[in-house]
Amino acid sequence: MAATRRLVNTVAVITINHPPVNALSSSVRHALVEEFGKASKDPTVEAIVLNGSNGKFSAGADIREFGTSAIKTVSLEDINGTIEASQKPVVAAIEGIALGGGLELALACHYRVADIQSRVGLPEVLIGILPAAGGTQRLPRLIGIPAALDVIVRGRHIPATEALNLGIVDEVVQGSAVDAAIQLAQKVIGLPLNKRRLSTLRISSNLNMEDFLDTTVEKTKKQFRGAQAPMACIEAVRASVLLPYHRGVEKERQLFLSLWATGQPQAQQYAFFSEREAAKWSHPSGARWYSEEPKLVRTAAVIGLGTMGRGIVISLSKANIPVIAIEQDAYQLEMGKKAVNSLLEREAEKLKQQGFSPGSKLASVHFTLAFGELQDVDLVIEAVYENMELKKEIFRKLSSVCKSNAFLCTNTSGLNIDEIASVTDRPNQVIGTHFFSPANIMKLLEVVRGQQTSLTTIATAMNLGKILGKVTVLVGNCPLFVGNRMLGPYLEQASYLLEEGCYPETVDRAMEEFGFAMGPFRMMDLAGLDVGWRSRTEKGLTGANVPQGTPARKRLGNRYSPLADLLCESGRFGQKTGKGWYQYEKPGGRTARPDPWVKDFLQKYRKTHQIKQQPSNQEQIVERCVYALANEGFRILEDGIASCPEDIDVIYNNGYGWPKYRGGPMYYASFVGLPKVFNTLEKYYKANADVPSMKPAFLLKKLAAVGGPPIKEWRLQVGKPVNKL
Numbered sequence: 001m002a003a004t005r006r007l008v009n010t011v012a013v014i015t016i017n018h019p020p021v022n023a024l025s026s027s028v029r030h031a032l033v034e035e036f037g038k039a040s041k042d043p044t045v046e047a048i049v050l051n052g053s054n055g056k057f058s059a060g061a062d063i064r065e066f067g068t069s070a071i072k073t074v075s076l077e078d079i080n081g082t083i084e085a086s087q088k089p090v091v092a093a094i095e096g097i098a099l100g101g102g103l104e105l106a107l108a109c110h111y112r113v114a115d116i117q118s119r120v121g122l123p124e125v126l127i128g129i130l131p132a133a134g135g136t137q138r139l140p141r142l143i144g145i146p147a148a149l150d151v152i153v154r155g156r157h158i159p160a161t162e163a164l165n166l167g168i169v170d171e172v173v174q175g176s177a178v179d180a181a182i183q184l185a186q187k188v189i190g191l192p193l194n195k196r197r198l199s200t201l202r203i204s205s206n207l208n209m210e211d212f213l214d215t216t217v218e219k220t221k222k223q224f225r226g227a228q229a230p231m232a233c234i235e236a237v238r239a240s241v242l243l244p245y246h247r248g249v250e251k252e253r254q255l256f257l258s259l260w261a262t263g264q265p266q267a268q269q270y271a272f273f274s275e276r277e278a279a280k281w282s283h284p285s286g287a288r289w290y291s292e293e294p295k296l297v298r299t300a301a302v303i304g305l306g307t308m309g310r311g312i313v314i315s316l317s318k319a320n321i322p323v324i325a326i327e328q329d330a331y332q333l334e335m336g337k338k339a340v341n342s343l344l345e346r347e348a349e350k351l352k353q354q355g356f357s358p359g360s361k362l363a364s365v366h367f368t369l370a371f372g373e374l375q376d377v378d379l380v381i382e383a384v385y386e387n388m389e390l391k392k393e394i395f396r397k398l399s400s401v402c403k404s405n406a407f408l409c410t411n412t413s414g415l416n417i418d419e420i421a422s423v424t425d426r427p428n429q430v431i432g433t434h435f436f437s438p439a440n441i442m443k444l445l446e447v448v449r450g451q452q453t454s455l456t457t458i459a460t461a462m463n464l465g466k467i468l469g470k471v472t473v474l475v476g477n478c479p480l481f482v483g484n485r486m487l488g489p490y491l492e493q494a495s496y497l498l499e500e501g502c503y504p505e506t507v508d509r510a511m512e513e514f515g516f517a518m519g520p521f522r523m524m525d526l527a528g529l530d531v532g533w534r535s536r537t538e539k540g541l542t543g544a545n546v547p548q549g550t551p552a553r554k555r556l557g558n559r560y561s562p563l564a565d566l567l568c569e570s571g572r573f574g575q576k577t578g579k580g581w582y583q584y585e586k587p588g589g590r591t592a593r594p595d596p597w598v599k600d601f602l603q604k605y606r607k608t609h610q611i612k613q614q615p616s617n618q619e620q621i622v623e624r625c626v627y628a629l630a631n632e633g634f635r636i637l638e639d640g641i642a643s644c645p646e647d648i649d650v651i652y653n654n655g656y657g658w659p660k661y662r663g664g665p666m667y668y669a670s671f672v673g674l675p676k677v678f679n680t681l682e683k684y685y686k687a688n689a690d691v692p693s694m695k696p697a698f699l700l701k702k703l704a705a706v707g708g709p710p711i712k713e714w715r716l717q718v719g720k721p722v723n724k725l
């Protein structure tokens with residue numbers, strides 16, 4: 001049964017029963033109508049408690065039902081209306097989660113009791129929609145407009161204690177929320193319910209409400225560039241101020257339907273399920289996530305406490321894994337320790353505000369210079385400079401000091417995992433764990449398997465990602481792995497666009513209006529231009545090792561843009577030096593301003609090299625950059641480096657500021673239409689045969705030839721993931 005009913009004295013307890021998260025599918029809604037109807041009619045029942053099985057109230061509407069006819073049967077809003085109108089008091093017992101439609105259901109109840117570990121929220125905005133079962137009308141009536149807007153537009157999960165302070169729940173308990181709800185239900189039998197029916201309450205409004213909402217619209221537009229759902233959420237809340245409840249609900253529904261027509265919800269829901277699929281990894285051998293047991297990681301170590309190491313230490317400590325943190329000298333150790341401790345203090349403060357004792361949630365960090373202290377740790381993550389010889393030296397040391405079953409991970413952003421593993425006594429226990437900066441904040445973790453990495457090592461690293469709260473994707477080993485490898489052709493196109501007449505701000509604006517968190521030039525300035533310059537110098541693409549007589553704009557017969565090298569030669573490394581593609585207020589400054597020096601430099605450069613000026617418009621900029629990115633994605637699939645297009649999209653959505661409402665680069669290519677992407681690339685490549693990255697990938701050609709099947713069907717064309725490199 002999707003919902004069951006039992007009687008405790010005169011209280012009927014109705015339990016939603018739809019594992020794993022009690023989503024309110026059509027069968028649950030039918031069962032709720034039935035059980036609620038029976039309890040209402042039963043003369044022995046004086047009050048009703050509503051809860052969810054397995055310690056979870058409900059994760060809301062069944063997302064898989066959107067776009068199917070099932071969503072149209074028995075509306076959740078009708079159920080909510082019936083519950084609210086009940087003459088018998090109804091109490092929601094919230095355990096675990098009450099999210100989306102789950103919270104909307106609880107808001108229709110007359111009282112809400114939550115356990116201290118639970119979270120509530122209206123996260124619909126994160127999957128491209130708005131709460132459309134009365135949530136945008138009831139919540140403002142309960143907690144006021146500013147607080148309701150914050151909850152609905154940001155879609156965050158609110159811990160129980162905060163929900164109590166906001167007035168979303170009436171009681172928070174340490175023990176069983178169901179027992180407490182039954183007690184409360186018995187206490188309120190016979191009391192008047194009118195003030196507990198949220199839809200009937202008046203919104204406390206003041207004269208500035210319209211101004212306040214208009215300001216929120218402007219702020220939200222800037223913050224969620226291009227995303228439609230946050231704007232629809234504000235309009236629905238505006239309706240709660242201007243319209244009676246029932247008309248507000250109609251507006252909710254209209255907004256839901258208009259959002260659906262934009263295509264953004266479909267992209268965001270694809271992103272939601274792709275993230276969950278990524279955890280279900282597969283290996284070229286045929287092994288899958290369920291066939292391998294991860295080992296327990298009870299203690300860990302981090303080597304190198306620079307930008308990345310610090311964040312990794314915090315992530316481990318927050319997951320309650322004690323860490324040993326190692327540096328190369330006393331000065332670096334002290335710097336790392338200060339940075340880590342200050343971040344830990346902030347985390348402790350947050351925990352205190354949520355009613356938790358920090359000691360019970362944050363594991364200890366021990367700082368040392370002695371590698372010898374690593375003998376007992378279960379897993380080590382190396383995060384020293386990106387230098388193969390240094391990494392090998394560290395892995396040789398680790399190999400000699402760590403216990404034989406310890407796992408050795410590297411945070412390299414693109415070096416060969418097999419080469420690093422080759423210097424150890426346990427190449428099967430070596431794996432890449434590529435975090436993104438800042439590592440304690442960014443959701444993505446690329447787990448990179450080497451040729452010899454064992455399945456247990458993979459399972460352990462993937463499980464560690466889950467424990468750290470990361471979205472974890474397993475990829476194969478190739479230079480730069482998946483995310484960074486795809487950046488190559490993307491940044492190459494961005495550079496060519498400058499040569500041909502665009503400016504950094506024009507290209508960045510186009511990409512930011514497309515929805516990227518940051519355009520390519522602002523991104524390069526943030527990451528530091530010297531990083532790529534060093535790597536190109538090592539490869540002999542620039543600097544003293546370039547063979548004499550090599551044309552400035554050619555390497556190995558292909559087009560090459562030396563613009564970034566020239567900037568670095570002028571000491572412009574980006575934000576860290578206060579100038580790069582832009583100028584900043586000071587070294588380390590963050591406000592990018594177009595720089596007349598760069599404009600002048602580009603004009604002279606184009607003149608020197610007699611480059612024909614053909615500045616691209618916004619649409620052309622987006623097409624060239626995004627198609628170049630997706631084309632490399634197709635090659636990555638051909639090479640067996642990513643096992644499916646969804647994994648690539650998860651990487652871009654969570655690590656590279658790709659707008660989730662466009663699903664990811666592979667989803668976007670599919671949305672635009674593969675024949676169109678293929679034809680555009682083909683046309684460009686025919687005119688620019690010296691840009692091989694724009695040659696349409698074989699897989700793209702194959703899929704375009706059959707009309708561009710839906711993304712789910714690409715797997716059939718890709719075949720089993722086999723690393724062909």
Ligand SMILES: CCCCCCCCCCCCCC(=O)CC(=O)SCCNC(=O)CCNC(=O)[C@H](O)C(C)(C)COP(=O)(O)OP(=O)(O)OC[C@H]1O[C@@H](n2cnc3c(N)ncnc32)[C@H](O)[C@@H]1OP(=O)(O)O
Nearest residue numbers: 021023059060061062063064067100101123131132133276
């Ligand atoms: C189109 C035409 C329509 C016409 C009609 C117009 C009227 C429209 C009326 C619509 C009424 C809408 C009512 C409403 O307000 C909408 C909603 O409630 S939308 C849902 C909001 N809820 C969420 O966004 C929560 C999403 N879930 C999560 O955040 C996490 O899953 C959760 C915190 C719940 C649990 O996290 P964790 O423990 O880490 O587990 P997993 O994430 O791995 O999830 C486990 C498993 O469960 C699946 N799942 C989770 N939530 C849902 C869900 N809401 N629906 C369906 N399935 C869900 C998840 O995918 C995992 O399963 P896999 O098989 O592994 O993928």
Ligand SMILES: NC(=O)C1=CN([C@@H]2O[C@H](COP(=O)(O)OP(=O)(O)OC[C@H]3O[C@@H](n4cnc5c(N)ncnc54)[C@H](O)[C@@H]3O)[C@@H](O)[C@H]2O)C=CC1
Nearest residue numbers: 304305306307308327328332383384385386411412413437
């Ligand atoms: N910075 C970023 O955005 C990202 C960097 N990475 C990768 O992470 C690794 C670290 O990068 P960052 O943190 O940016 O570098 P960083 O330069 O900020 O820090 C490196 C740290 O390693 C320490 N170190 C050097 N040699 C050591 C040794 N022998 N023993 C112990 N510690 C030593 C240094 O003192 C320094 O504190 C690199 O492989 C990099 O490619 C990966 C993802 C993103």
